[in-house]
Amino acid sequence: MKVLYVSAELFPLLKTGGLADVSAALPPALSALGADVRVLLPAFAALQAGVTPIGKPVPLPAGVPLAGGPEPHTPPWLHLPPGVGPTPASAGGTAPWLRAGYVSASGQPVLLLHAPGLYEQGDHPYHDAHGHAWANSAERFAWLGWAAALLGAGLDPAWKPDVVHGHDWHTGLAFAYLHALQGDTTPARTAAARAPTRGSHRARRVFTVHNLAYQGVFAPEVRTPLGLPDALFHLQGLEFHGQVSFMKAGLQYSDAITTVSPRYAREITTPEQGCGLDGVLRERQGVLHGILNGVDQAVWNPAADPQVQPGYSANDLSGKALAKARLQRELGLHDSPQSLLCGVVSRLTHQKGLHLLGPLLDDWVARGGQLAVLGSGDADTVQPLADAAQRHPGHIALHLGYDEALAHRLVAGVDVMLVPSLYEPCGLTQLYGLRYGSLPLVRAVGGLADTVTDCSLENLDDGSASGFVFHDFSSEALHAAWRRALALYRRPADWQAVQRHAMGQCFDWASAARATLAVYQPPAPADPSTGTPPAS
Ligand code: ADP
Ligand code: GLC
Secondary structure (H helix, E strand, C coil), rough: CCEEEEECCCCCCEECCHHHHHHHHHHHHHHCCCCEEEEEEEEEHHHHHHECCCCCCCCCCCCCCCCCCCCCCCCCHCCCCCCCCCHHHHHCCCCCCCEEEEECHHHHHHHHHHHHHHHHCCCCCCEEECCCECCCHHHHHHHHHHHHHHHHHCCCCCCCEEEEEEEEEEHHHHHHHHHHCCCCCCCCCCCCCCCCCCCCCCCCCEEEEECCCCCEEEEEEEHHHCCCHHHHHCCCCEECEEEEHHHHHHHHHCCCCEECCHHHHHHHHCCCCCCCCHHHHHCCHHHHEEEECCCCCCCCCCCCCCCCCCEEEEEEHHEEEEEEEHHHHHHCCCCCCCCCEEEEEECCCHHCCHHHHHHHHHHHHHHHCCEEEEECCCCCHHHHHHHHHHHCCEEEEEEEEHHHHHHHHHHHHCCCECCCCCCCCCCHHHHHHCCCCCCEEEECCCCHHHHHCCCCHHHHHCCCCCEECCCCCCCHHHHHHHHHHHHCCHHHHHHHHHHHHHHHHCCCCCHHHHHHHHCCCCCCCCCCCCCCCCCC
């Protein structure tokens, strides 16, 4: 099975969050099960630098203008209808091209979409140094979607994907363009119309939501330069309150939707967590799947982590005590084994709930607690943490910035990983915490609820406890969970029993890949006499 996997980020070359980790781990896990996966990415500078190109560049046809002839590079078998696809001018003046290659370090096959007018500005894929979205965000990711759609429609006769699998809003337009190029053959919508209406190649369309809150919504005027026909601009299409929504395009024009935990798959069908798209998701519930992310064992393994030497395991936790002492020294915290050291590695945004900590930290320090935060983000989350670090030197450390190596040392060195999120589609740092015996303290939402079992007395008793879970999104509820963590920490034998159980939990990519391959399979053909699929 040939899979075109489309993403804006790829660890370790370009990462702003968990999306990059997933893009680096799921394709190899799919390949291990026999899939032929190529990852399509915009040629951001960091990605170009880490990819070894092979073969010749292939010019990417632009959309055919409504008035005027076809583009010179359009292969005749693509049948591009006028008015569909971004105009040459929207690429910033240079015609984009595709180049095959492989990630120099891992050998992962990739396709880079080069558009010097779009992708060579700044280091961050989404915003400038002040946090303002790039003015050409719509064009940046429309071209990514267009490249995916053309490949899905058979641009390369030697490699026609069976599946186009896009991730997050950056790839949503791929599905709208495929719809405009090939018609709606979405099984869930039109059981009778399974055959492609144009062209002979029809890839299955799978869209994954990593975070529904980021939607890629743009003014309706972008429709002309992006070549989005009026026929797509309606309630059942990509129109969202009069605007163009890339996320909604992905939700409406895909055959199947996945998201990154079973619980989040349910939550996003509710008005509370649906970010205005819960109605669409309720309609599409029959093709919506929650598949939990995994932990990349090659990257996150306390026994073989170059940042954690000597390594440690559930059977011998002595390396963990050393990791804690080293981290305390590195961050200027008092070298005190008996202090409960909590850690955070996170984007510092409202989603992550870290503003709940502000009113608690004086009390935590008074009770002998420590806190180490590594992150970057919004001033209203950063400032209270910075103030607390200034008030409590030796007890609270804030390291602003992005530092992959420190993230490993922190996850290994802390006693507790804090993830008090408002919402959390999956969350990876609680999974890393489990793997490293750093017990997660989480709010019961999304993937956090699916992966952490609270240290209630009954769960402790039956050996299923792996962390601390609170429910209300309030400082009081977080504080109560922290008090329970502190109480357990004072019972070292019980604490270590929970650590060992946590470290034995298996959140592997092979399971996620198997579930993803099942979604890639087209549903059984309908009975032509009734138009309904056979009973299974
Ligand atoms: P999200 O994708 O919502 O940001 P996840 O928990 O899924 O949250 O993934 C976050 C990823 O980014 C993890 O791999 C985490 O270790 C990493 N990360 C976040 N902030 C930093 C930072 N400041 N330095 C290093 N790694 C970070
Ligand atoms: C998003 C979510 C996070 C998830 C990650 C990877 O960024 O916020 O919960 O773990 O994607 O799927």
